[in-house]
Amino acid sequence: MKKRFLPAARAQLSCQEVAMLADSHAHLDTFSPEVLPQVLQRSQEAGVSLILSVGMNLDSSRRAVRLAEQHEMVYPAIGIHPWEALEIDLELSGRLRALARRPQVVAVSEIGLDFARRSDNKELQMLCFRHQVRLARGEELPVLVHSREAHQEVLAILREEGGYQVGGAVHGFTGTAAEVQDWLGLGFSVSIGRALLRAEMSHLAEVVPLIPLERLLLETDAYAGGQAPATAEPSAVRGVAERVASLRGLTLEQVAEATTNNLKALLGL
Numbered sequence: 689m690k691k692r693f694l695p696a697a698r699a700q701l702s703c704q705e706v707a708m709l710a711d712s713h714a715h716l717d718t719f720s721p722e723v724l725p726q727v728l729q730r731s732q733e734a735g736v737s738l739i740l741s742v743g744m745n746l747d748s749s750r751r752a753v754r755l756a757e758q759h760e761m762v763y764p765a766i767g768i769h770p771w772e773a774l775e776i777d778l779e780l781s782g783r784l785r786a787l788a789r790r791p792q793v794v795a796v797s798e799i800g801l802d803f804a805r806r807s808d809n810k811e812l813q814m815l816c817f818r819h820q821v822r823l824a825r826g827e828e829l830p831v832l833v834h835s836r837e838a839h840q841e842v843l844a845i846l847r848e849e850g851g852y853q854v855g856g857a858v859h860g861f862t863g864t865a866a867e868v869q870d871w872l873g874l875g876f877s878v879s880i881g882r883a884l885l886r887a888e889m890s891h892l893a894e895v896v897p898l899i900p901l902e903r904l905l906l907e908t909d910a911y912a913g914g915q916a917p918a919t920a921e922p923s924a925v926r927g928v929a930e931r932v933a934s935l936r937g938l939t940l941e942q943v944a945e946a947t948t949n950n951l952k953a954l955l956g957l
């Protein structure tokens with residue numbers, strides 16, 4: 689590495705020198721088997737060493753488990769997304785539990801409530817979420833939570849079902865400073881994604897420095913087939929980390945190391 693040719697003003701680092709980054713939320717099972725190896729390769733080149741691949745439903749959760757068997761850097765979370773909320777009968781409950789007990793599985797996700805997307809099935813979403821918080825508690829797995837226009841309801845269910853006992857994080861956080869305090873009060877971490885890079889989310893520049901470094905996670909919510917595939921890969925977590933570093937007056941390595949350690953601690957790795 690020819691460091692002397694790099695500009696001195698800005699600490700530009702090669703990928704190898706960057707402390708490991710971790711993506712706490714990606715939908716790797718949405719990438720085709722043909723492109724996934726390249727996606728993971730690009731992630732590694734960007735310094736990413738750990739990716740939590742979260743399920744949307746039973747099938748994608750199973751695929752996430754399979755990906756974890758094939759790729760060392762991938763860990764699976766299983767769960768039913770609020771967009772796919774459905775009645776969890778005995779049979780589905782048993783299947784989810786069996787999946788949660790697979791040795792690779794480290795979390796229950798993606799679960800939560802999304803009243804922005806749909807408000808006509810709130811009761812169903814809440815039942816589905818509640819069931820999965822119970823599952824997580826029973827299996828002693830942390831929860832990574834999706835919350836959209838349902839902040840109070842999500843918190844209430846986590847409190848009522850003892851979700852704070854297993855710990856967890858709110859994913860893709862775009863809320864307010866007051867909401868950060870609610871999550872911290874519950875003992876949860878706060879995961880920041882690519883929204884931090886969007887101009888219309890400028891309030892996050894003030895909110896992110898309020899999150900204690902030891903409670904901060906980073907993510908991409910990578911999903912194949914988006915409008916901008918180049919940014920919708922786990923490698924994009926590096927851009928989020930760089931922005932967090934500049935907002936907090938830290939180096940990229942400090943942010944990478946802290947957030948990677950935070951995710952490992954949360955997932956028991």
Ligand SMILES: [Zn+2]
Pocket residue numbers: 713715742798909
């Ligand atoms: Zn997601």
